[in-house]
Amino acid sequence: MNFSRVKTYSPVSYKLNLRYVEDISQAMPLNQKDVLLDVGCGPGTLALLLSKRVGKVKAVDNSPEMIEEAKEISKAENITYKVGDATKLSTYEEYRNSFDKVVAHCTLHWMKDFKTALEGIYQSLKPGGQCFMNMAHQNPHIINTTQLLNCYTSPKWETFMKGYEHAYYTFEGTDDDYKQMLAGIGFKDIDCKQTAIKIPLKYDEAKEFYPNSMGQLERFPEDCREEYMEEAVKYALDTDYKDNQDHFISCSLIYAIAGK
Numbered sequence: 001m002n003f004s005r006v007k008t009y010s011p012v013s014y015k016l017n018l019r020y021v022e023d024i025s026q027a028m029p030l031n032q033k034d035v036l037l038d039v040g041c042g043p044g045t046l047a048l049l050l051s052k053r054v055g056k057v058k059a060v061d062n063s064p065e066m067i068e069e070a071k072e073i074s075k076a077e078n079i080t081y082k083v084g085d086a087t088k089l090s091t092y093e094e095y096r097n098s099f100d101k102v103v104a105h106c107t108l109h110w111m112k113d114f115k116t117a118l119e120g121i122y123q124s125l126k127p128g129g130q131c132f133m134n135m136a137h138q139n140p141h142i143i144n145t146t147q148l149l150n151c152y153t154s155p156k157w158e159t160f161m162k163g164y165e166h167a168y169y170t171f172e173g174t175d176d177d178y179k180q181m182l183a184g185i186g187f188k189d190i191d192c193k194q195t196a197i198k199i200p201l202k203y204d205e206a207k208e209f210y211p212n213s214m215g216q217l218e219r220f221p222e223d224c225r226e227e228y229m230e231e232a233v234k235y236a237l238d239t240d241y242k243d244n245q246d247h248f249i250s251c252s253l254i255y256a257i258a259g260k
């Protein structure tokens, strides 16, 4: 997905990242000497929070606009930002065996070839290094709001949606399948778990946040976007929360800690 369209990232992301940074450091103890790679860093909110707990952070994202924004709003002396493709990490010689820790947070499901990204992450880790990762997981019992929003269409919008390949690739297997995939790449000491996420949002927050995950909006003329988006949001909410006035981000995430 091309995230270049997203300019200022939502304050909701910041609020969530405050929570995630605690989850990350509990699951994977961080050290002031660590060199950490943040894969798919977006506007750098997580990189900035993590930079206070490690020695150095290198952060990579394939959207030049995101990196430009990260350099502006999430700068710190010990962070270096780079425009780069996570599925090409293994070709970045300067990354090979270079990181004590890697974080890939809410980013792998935007890559069709997420397995190649995981191979690159493995190669970027120092022996003894650790990676914290999560990605959306296909769970038939849990509605995935982002997936619904990403794929929404109706006859009215077919002209713009025709041929659109949704850009959201959930992992379609069990925890054991995920573990096996990681072990096949070479990772060891793998711990995996699924977590259902349901985060309430105020209406204004939802309106600001949801379009971040709707790459298809780029296909719509400016003057249709609002109408299409409102319809898609209504559809997503009606599917899951018929009796509820509140708005949510809902999905199942598969989390893993893996070592090299």
Ligand SMILES: C[S@@+](CC[C@H](N)C(=O)[O-])C[C@H]1O[C@@H](n2cnc3c(N)ncnc32)[C@H](O)[C@@H]1O
Binding pocket: 001, 002, 003, 013, 017, 039, 040, 041, 042, 043, 045, 046, 060, 061, 062, 063, 066, 084, 085, 086, 087, 104, 105, 106, 107, 110, 111
């Ligand atoms: C939902 S944001 C997550 C940002 C950040 N990790 C966080 O947790 O706040 C997903 C990010 O992944 C980036 N991304 C998607 N595909 C990528 C790829 N192939 N290589 C690098 N970054 C990618 C997007 O540009 C976007 O900034």
